[in-house]
Amino acid sequence: KRLGGEENNEKALELLTKFSADGKIVDPAISGAIGDCYLDKNNIDKAKSYYRKAIDSKNTLIAPIYIERLALVLAENGDVNEAISLWKKVKSDYPTSDQAREADKMISFLEAK
Secondary structure, three states, X not given: OOOXXXXXXXXXXXXXXXXXXXXXXXXXXXHHHHHHHHHHOOOHHHHXXXXXXXXXXXXXXXXXXXXXXXXXXXXXXXXXXXXXXXXXHHHHHOOOXXXXXXXXXXXXHHHOO
């Protein structure tokens, strides 16, 4: 567990879901962090949902991070085609991001599966 155990994960989830900032950076980051908590709880569907909320912000700092995380979750759970699509999206929509620099390598890896 990334947060140091189930109790800490529950507390983080409780605090994050109560937090409201109405910010173009903070809100998507909070959605992504909630997704991380659900991933730690092995609730893949909720994690994907919150990652998509962070991605939908189209924030150039936050969205690429959660595109990467969502793509990794999808690939790990057998949805390789959607994962490849997300890597292509990060490459085209966020070409200067750290994630875009890894996109070709990840696409090649997934296509070889």
